[in-house]
Structure formats: C-alpha cells, structure tokens
Amino acid sequence: MKEIFLDVSELEAPKPLIEAVLALEQLQENEVLFFKHRMNPRHLFGEIAARHMEYEVLKDEPGDFLMKIWRKNVSRS
Amino acid sequence: MFQGLSLEQAPPYAIPLRFYITGGVYLVVLSVLTALFGTQIQTRYEYEAIALTHVLTIGFFSHIMIGSMFQMLPVMLGIPYKNVVTNANLIYGLLNLGAVLFVGGFLSETTLSMHLGGSMLLGAFLYFAYLSFNTVFQSQEKDFLVQNFAASFALLFVATVFGFIALIGHSGFVDTVRFGEIHIALMLFGWVFLLIDAVSYRIIPMFFVANEFPKLLKEHLYKLILLLLLGFVFFRLDENLHLVSVLKILLALCVMVFAFFSIKILKNRKRARSDISVTLWYFSMLNLSVAASLFGVDDFFKTDVALAVGFFAFFGGIYALINAMLYKIVPFLTWFHLSSSMVFEAEMSEVIQRKRMQWQVWFYFASYATFLLTPFGSFFVVVASILFFLSSSMLLSNIVGGYGYYKEYIKKKVDLGV
Numbered sequence: 001m002k003e004i005f006l007d008v009s010e011l012e013a014p015k016p017l018i019e020a021v022l023a024l025e026q027l028q029e030n031e032v033l034f035f036k037h038r039m040n041p042r043h044l045f046g047e048i049a050a051r052h053m054e055y056e057v058l059k060d061e062p063g064d065f066l067m068k069i070w071r072k073n074v075s076r077s
Numbered sequence: 078m079f080q081g082l083s084l085e086q087a088p089p090y091a092i093p094l095r096f097y098i099t100g101g102v103y104l105v106v107l108s109v110l111t112a113l114f115g116t117q118i119q120t121r122y123e124y125e126a127i128a129l130t131h132v133l134t135i136g137f138f139s140h141i142m143i144g145s146m147f148q149m150l151p152v153m154l155g156i157p158y159k160n161v162v163t164n165a166n167l168i169y170g171l172l173n174l175g176a177v178l179f180v181g182g183f184l185s186e187t188t189l190s191m192h193l194g195g196s197m198l199l200g201a202f203l204y205f206a207y208l209s210f211n212t213v214f215q216s217q218e219k220d221f222l223v224q225n226f227a228a229s230f231a232l233l234f235v236a237t238v239f240g241f242i243a244l245i246g247h248s249g250f251v252d253t254v255r256f257g258e259i260h261i262a263l264m265l266f267g268w269v270f271l272l273i274d275a276v277s278y279r280i281i282p283m284f285f286v287a288n289e290f291p292k293l294l295k296e297h298l299y300k301l302i303l304l305l306l307l308g309f310v311f312f313r314l315d316e317n318l319h320l321v322s323v324l325k326i327l328l329a330l331c332v333m334v335f336a337f338f339s340i341k342i343l344k345n346r347k348r349a350r351s352d353i354s355v356t357l358w359y360f361s362m363l364n365l366s367v368a369a370s371l372f373g374v375d376d377f378f379k380t381d382v383a384l385a386v387g388f389f390a391f392f393g394g395i396y397a398l399i400n401a402m403l404y405k406i407v408p409f410l411t412w413f414h415l416s417s418s419m420v421f422e423a424e425m426s427e428v429i430q431r432k433r434m435q436w437q438v439w440f441y442f443a444s445y446a447t448f449l450l451t452p453f454g455s456f457f458v459v460v461a462s463i464l465f466f467l468s469s470s471m472l473l474s475n476i477v478g479g480y481g482y483y484k485e486y487i488k489k490k491v492d493l494g495v
Binding site (some may be wrong): 046 | 153284291292348407412418425
C-alpha cells in the first residue's frame with residue numbers, strides 16, 4: 001500500500017478541510033492517507049462517510065490528531 | 078477538483094444571516110437611543126438604562142447568539158435542529174415583537190407594553206433554550222462542548238424566568254432588585270459566558286492556528302460556574318449578602334482565568350499575523366477582566382460602580398468579542414454554503430474587505446474612548462453615540478455585504494446554468 005501524508009496542522013480554517021477533501025478525492029484504491037491536524041476534524045468524518053471510505057483514528061490528543069483513511073474493500077496494512 | 082462539502086445538517090444560509098442583519102439594525106438603533114436618552118442616565122435602575130441595556134443584550138447579543146446556534150450546533154456537533162426553518166421563524170418573530178414592545182414599554186413607561194413584550198420574550202427564550210438543550214443531547218458524543226452548551230441553555234431557561242419575575246416586580250409583587258440581580262448573574266455568567274467559552278474553545282484553535290484550551294478548563298470550568306451560580310441564587314434569595322460577596326469574587330476569578338488563557342493561547346498562535354479579530358479578542362478579554370475585577374469587589378466600594386461594570390462587560394467585553402466572532406463566522410459561513418452549493422471560486426478573505434472591517438473597529442474604539450470621557454460632561458455621550466452610529470452602520474453594511482457576496486455568486490451560478 002502506498003502511504004500518503006497530509007499535514008494541515010499549521011493551516012487556518014477552512015483550508016484543512018479543503019486540503020483533506022481534495023486528498024480524499026484523489027485517493028486511489030492502493031493508497032492510504034495519513035491525515036495530521038492540530039484538532040479533531042469533525043467535518044471530515046461526514047466527508048469520509050459520504051465517499052464510502054473507512055478510517056482509523058491513531059491519535060486524538062490536545063493539539064495533535066492523526067488518522068488514516070482508505071477506500072473500502074481494500075485491506076489496510 | 079474540490080467537489081464541495083456534504084452539508085446535510087446545515088440550515089439555509091438565510092437563517093443565521095437574518096439574525097445577524099437584524100442584530101446589526103438593533104445596534105444602529107442603540108446608538109440613536111443612546112444619543113437621545115443616554116445623557117439623563119445616572120443609575121442602572123432607571124427605565125432608560127434598562128431599555129438601552131436590553132436593546133444591546135436582546136437586540137444585538139441574543140440575535141447573534143441565537144442565529145449562530147441555529148448554524149453552529151449542526152456544524153460543530155453534527156446534530157440538526159428539528160424543523161429548523163419553522164422554529165427559527167417562530168423564535169425570530171417572538172424575539173423581535175417582544176424586544177420592541179419591551180424596550181418601548183420602558184422608554185414610554187407603559188406597563189402593558191412592558192408586560193406584553195416581556196411575555197413574548199419569555200416565550201422566545203424558554204422555547205429556544207428548551208429546543209437547543211434537547212438538540213445538543215441528541216449528539217452521540219457527550220463531550221465538553223456538548224456539556225458547555227447544555228449548561229448555557231439550561232441557565233438561559235432559569236435566567237429568563239427570573240427576569241420575568243423581576244419585570245412583574247415593577248408592579249410591586251416582588252423585590253425587583255433581588256430577582257433582577259439573579260437574572261443578570263445567570264444571564265451573564267450562565268447563558269452568555271458559557272456560550273462564549275464553548276464557542277471560543279472551538280473557534281480559537283480553528284481560525285487562529287492556535288493551541289487548544291487546557292483540558293481542565295474545557296471540562297470543568299462550566300461545572301464550577303454552575304455550582305457558584307447555584308450558590309449565588311440561593312444566598313441572594315436568602316439575603317445572605319456576605320456569602321454573595323464571596324461568590325461574586327469567585328465568579329469574577331473564573332472569567333479572569335478564561336481571559337488569561339484566551340490571551341495566552343492567542344499570543345502563542347503559530348501563524349501570528351495582523352488580524353482585526355485578534356485585536357478585538359485581546360480588547361474584549363482585557364475589558365472582561367476589568368469588569369470582573371470591579372464586579373468581584375464592588376460590595377467594598379462606597380460608590381455604585383454598576384454602570385462601570387456594565388460598560389466594561391457589555392460594551393467593552395461581550396460586544397467586542399461578538400464583533401470579532403462575526404468577522405470570522407460570516408466569511409466562513411458564506412464560503413461554507415457557497416462550497417456546498419458547488420461554487421468553488423469564492424474566497425473567504427473576499428467576503429468582507431479587510432479595510433472595511435478595520436475602519437469599523439477603529440470607529441468602535443474611538444466611540445469606546447469617548448464614552449470613557451462621559452464623567453466629564455454629557456456632551457461626550459452624544460459624540461460617543463455618533464461614533465458608535467458610524468461603527469454600527471459599518472458593521473451592518475459589512476454583514477449585508479457578506480450576504481450580497483453570497484447572492485452574487487449564487488446568481489452567477491444560475492446565470493451560467495451550472
């Protein structure tokens with residue numbers, strides 16, 4: 001699986017969401033997106049669900065959020 | 078290509094904007110009424126003082142806060158209000174009819190108008206508080222944000238009841254001052270402060286690339302305030318004024334702690350650049366700290382400092398903060414709704430021109446500074462009101478301009494047949 005990293009933790013709203021949605025739209029079946037932000041991106045979960053993708057939150061601490069996202073029916077590694 | 082956002086939860090753009098624009102109109106009206114009646118006010122108990130205060134609190138603060146909740150609860154918590162259009166229209170109607178009758182009643186000393194307006198405001202606030210409280214509890218995640226919002230709505234409910242009792246008291250049924258003080262404390266520290274802190278916990282990290290507030294503050298400050306307010310209500314009703322004085326100091330300290338962390342977090346933001354909203358935020362936090370200090374120790378003063386507390390809290394503190402939030406929220410909502418309508422050319426920074434925001438805020442600062450001179454002559458009240466008229470007209474024009482920006486892009490989309 002190809003790993004793609006997107007760090008939006010130094011961007012102000014609404015850029016983190018735009019960057020994340022753009023990355024979701026470009027995500028291929030053999031890719032996993034690692035998304036890093038300074039806060040829990042509540043809106044992104046709706047965008048992920050709308051695109052029938054899956055995710056796993058790896059870290060959710062004050063000032064540090066990390067999750068990985070991939071297309072359904074693809075085994076994550 | 079960016080394909081837009083899925084905003085099933087968000088209400089129509091027109092709902093919050095209608096509340097914001099109406100709030101701006103009340104602000105212009107306030108500046109005119111202050112020029113006409115402000116020179117006669119000596120104490121907070123005068124009918125003119127009560128009328129002008131409520132033009133600001135109901136006319137401006139509540140319109141902006143309620144309008145924002147209709148939009149922000151769904152956006153921030155992912156839970157929509159039920160029948161949002163009907164409910165928003167009902168609350169908007171009651172709020173406006175109530176505000177006009179209530180304020181008109183105090184200015185003309187017409188009891189019927191005061192009571193009729195008060196009853197409508199009672200209906201508007203109780204229904205909004207009930208509706209919002211129920212809505213936040215639909216959220217699957219009962220995190221600090223939900224808890225802060227819920228506490229704020231619960232206190233709005235209780236504060237409204239005490240306010241109505243105080244109003245009835247003007248006809249001699251109860252001790253208006255005692256119930257009025259409880260109403261003010263619950264409204265300020267409950268509804269307004271808890272809502273402001275909840276929104277700040279979200280907005281500051283989101284829009285200013287800043288760190289989050291400490292967990293202790295986000296999760297426990299509202300509990301402490303609830304407890305202190307409960308004590309305040311009990312001991313104020315019991316006329317135990319010594320304990321009330323202690324509780325006032327503790328409530329003041331809560332506000333000062335919040336102000337301290339807001340300033341600290343904003344000072345340490347990652348991309349520190351000139352931003353009029355940040356300037357307003359600092360200004361607001363300093364004013365809230367001054368107001369809280371005076372409120373905490375005012376029982377030890379021989380002279381009545383209530384008008385000064387009101388000035389620093391309402392005009393210097395809450396007003397400035399709401400002004401700052403509007404300059405982040407209106408551009409964001411405009412972009413948000415355009416994006417969800419598949420319009421991607423819009424830029425958040427273009428919704429309200431930076432220069433226009435700066436001019437409006439400079440006029441506000443000039444008005445604030447002139448109001449500080451009013452102890453030296455009532456002439457300054459008129460000058461300060463004129464400056465505030467200019468500031469509030471510009472704020473109104475900036476909000477309307479944001480709405481115009483939205484309509485322009487939607488029209489372009491329709492014209493192109495997109």
